[in-house]
Amino acid sequence: MAAPKRTVPPKAKAPIKAVRKPAAKKKTTSSATTPFKILRWSLLLLFLSFIVAGIYHYRHGVLYYLGFKSSKRIDVITKDEKKIGDLRIYEIVSRHKDRVFGFDISHYQGSINWDSIERTKGDIPLDFVFIRATAGVDGADTEYKRNWKQSKKAGFIRGAYHYYRPDENSIKQADNFIKTVKLGKGDLPPVLDIEKVSGVQSIDSLKSGLRKWLVKVEGHYGVKPIIYSGESYYTDFLKEEFTEYNLWIANYSFFEEEIRKEWLFWQFTDKGAVKGIDGTVDVNIYNGNLDGLKKLQIQ
Known part of the structure; x- marks a missing residue:
C-alpha cells in the first residue's frame, strides 16, 4: 500500500503592516505675525483716510492752486510751480x-530787486511790507535804508520794526529805533518784535522793559x-499785560x-516766494480790506 502523501501546511503569511502616510503639516501662524499684519493694514487704512480727509479738507486750496495763472503775484508761495x-x-x-x-523783510533776503515785484498784478496783490530797521541797542539792518526808500517808490504801504533783545537796555533800544526810523504820513505804526525770553532777568523785568520801549516810541511818533x-x-x-496793543501774530500751525479776530496781522508762513526776492519770505494777512489798512496809516 502506497504511503500517504504528506500535506505541507501553507506558510502563514506575515501580517501586513499598515503604512501610514505622513500627516500633512499644519500651517501654523505665529502669534506675532497676525497682530503685525493687522497693525500694518490698520496703519495703511489710517494713512489713506488721512489723505482722503486732507484732500477733502483742502479742496478749496487744491482748486485755487489749479486755477492759478502764470501771472500770479506770489508764486503761490512755492518756487516750483509744477508742485502743489x-x-x-x-x-x-x-x-x-x-x-x-x-x-x-530784513537783510536776510539780501538785495531785493524792487523793480521786479509786480505789486498789483495777479491773483494775490501785495499791498504792504514791514521792514526790519534795528535790533537791540545798536544793531542796524544793513538793507533797511535801501528797502525803506525803494518800497515806497514801488508803491507799497510800508512799516518798520525793531527786533528786541531781552538782555539789553530797553530805553537804549528805543533810542536806536527812533534815531534810525523816520515815520511820516502814510506809513504804518512802528512795530516791536519780541520773540525770546531773557537769560539774566525775570519775566516781570522783561515786561517792564517792553513797556518802557513801547511808551517811549509812542511818545516820539504819536x-x-x-x-x-x-x-x-x-x-x-x-497777553495779560499788553491787551491794549494791536497784534501781529506769527502762527504756522x-x-x-x-x-483770528484779535489779530491785526497774521504771519501765516515763512516760505513765501516773491518775484524779485531770492529765497523764501514771510507772508502776512491784514485783518481787513485795503480801506481799513489805509486808515491804519499815520495821518
Whole structure:
C-alpha cells in the first residue's frame, strides 16, 4: 500500500503592516505675525483716510492752486510751480481773498530787486511790507535804508520794526529805533518784535522793559506801536499785560487756517516766494480790506 502523501501546511503569511502616510503639516501662524499684519493694514487704512480727509479738507486750496495763472503775484508761495506745494497755504489764500496780503523783510533776503515785484498784478496783490530797521541797542539792518526808500517808490504801504533783545537796555533800544526810523504820513505804526525770553532777568523785568520801549516810541511818533510775536510766546508771557496793543501774530500751525479776530496781522508762513526776492519770505494777512489798512496809516 502506497504511503500517504504528506500535506505541507501553507506558510502563514506575515501580517501586513499598515503604512501610514505622513500627516500633512499644519500651517501654523505665529502669534506675532497676525497682530503685525493687522497693525500694518490698520496703519495703511489710517494713512489713506488721512489723505482722503486732507484732500477733502483742502479742496478749496487744491482748486485755487489749479486755477492759478502764470501771472500770479506770489508764486503761490512755492518756487516750483509744477508742485502743489503746501496745501495749507493755498487753503489760507483761498479763504482770505477779501483780505489784504503783504510780506516782511530784513537783510536776510539780501538785495531785493524792487523793480521786479509786480505789486498789483495777479491773483494775490501785495499791498504792504514791514521792514526790519534795528535790533537791540545798536544793531542796524544793513538793507533797511535801501528797502525803506525803494518800497515806497514801488508803491507799497510800508512799516518798520525793531527786533528786541531781552538782555539789553530797553530805553537804549528805543533810542536806536527812533534815531534810525523816520515815520511820516502814510506809513504804518512802528512795530516791536519780541520773540525770546531773557537769560539774566525775570519775566516781570522783561515786561517792564517792553513797556518802557513801547511808551517811549509812542511818545516820539504819536501813535501806538504794534506788537509782533509768536502766538505761544504772546499767550504765555504778554497777553495779560499788553491787551491794549494791536497784534501781529506769527502762527504756522497746520491746523490754523483762519485769521483770528484779535489779530491785526497774521504771519501765516515763512516760505513765501516773491518775484524779485531770492529765497523764501514771510507772508502776512491784514485783518481787513485795503480801506481799513489805509486808515491804519499815520495821518
